[in-house]
Amino acid sequence: MTFYLIDNVPISVGHAVGSAMATCKVEKAEFTVLTEKGRLECTIDDSVKYGARFVSFFNECTDTFAGLTRLYLANLRFAESEFVSNILVTCKRLKYLGFLNCNTESWIAFQIEHAELSELSIFNCRFDVVKLDWVPKLTWLVFECWMSFKEPPLSFGYVPLLDVLSVSNVALSWHEMVELSTLLHETFVRDLSLGFKCEKIWVQPECPTRRLASVFHQLRIVNLVDIPKGYDLTWTMFILEAAPSLEEFYMTG
Known part of the structure; x- marks a missing residue:
């Protein structure tokens, strides 16, 4: 499902997908969450607004998010720094997670522990450092245009299957x-x-x-x-x- 963060559209989509998950076994469930303004047009105020909308959507449909296997998010700024980690805690079935132009109010060390995640994409996001502490199934990682000046911007813990890595920066x-x-x-x-x-x-x-x-x-x-x-x-x-x-x-x- 690909949809925009407009009015109650996300929540209605979330409930519909949740109902499907409750009545039958769903092997794959994918959300691509977009915003009305693209990355180049989106201001800080816009991303704060979109972030608040997504948090409301997420909290309303946690059971649905728990069943997702793929999630892609763009142009979101979260008031609570821990919310990014909460996504991983809730979405235990995720195989793919993608962030584009996402950040938090304060710079954080984004610590990642996830049993199922195999693909991760982080593009133009403001995190102090991304720590892949325990991601045993991760095979593919794209990390581009980080906003931190601490070196190195990535920290690898237990990632025994990491095979493909793309790192790019300005x-x-x-x-x-x-x-x-x-x-x-x-x-x-x-x-x-x-x-x-x-x-x-x-x-x-x-x-x-x-x-x-x-x-x-x-x-x-x-x-x-x-x-x-x-x-x-x-x-x-x-x-x-x-x-x-x-x-x-x-x-x-």
């Missing part, structure tokens, strides 16, 4: 650079995409170390997107040297 000249050996420590990524919509390369070139080799030993595909003009591509050599099983390597400017 790095300004005064931002800290990110060490991939630190960012990806304890992961086993096979398909890595790094985006550079920025003034500078935000990835710190590294000397070969055991830690870097352990991070890249299963890497098969690397995609470097939007490399800024004027950069000598020798900075990419550390990736090639540390990934002995690499099969595909792409670069675009």
Whole structure:
């Protein structure tokens, strides 16, 4: 179901889907929740209004949300910082969760623990840091244009199946650079995409170390997107040297 946060439309949709869940076994239930204004038009006041509407919808239809397998949210600002975590606590069946231009009143460490989540997309969201503490089935993660200046912006805990990772950001000249050996420590990524919509390369070139080799030993595909003009591509050599099983390597400017 794809619908807008207008009047009582979400609640009526929620009750209808909830009734279906109560009368028969529903294997897949997906909500894409949109707003009247898009990301580029949405002001802070708009996102606060939309966030309040979604919270009312969520609280009215918690049983329905508990049965969802896919949820995509856009342009929401939540007054209560803990509400983002409450979504995961309630939606125990989620396989996919997507956030676009969502944030909270105060910057938070978004801690994620979920038994079923396999795909996560976070784009243009304001979180201090995203901590994937325990996500045993996560295989696919997109994390783009974070609004935090703390490095690294991601923290990986128990994510043994993480296979595909796409990270992109707009790095300004005064931002800290990110060490991939630190960012990806304890992961086993096979398909890595790094985006550079920025003034500078935000990835710190590294000397070969055991830690870097352990991070890249299963890497098969690397995609470097939007490399800024004027950069000598020798900075990419550390990736090639540390990934002995690499099969595909792409670069675009």
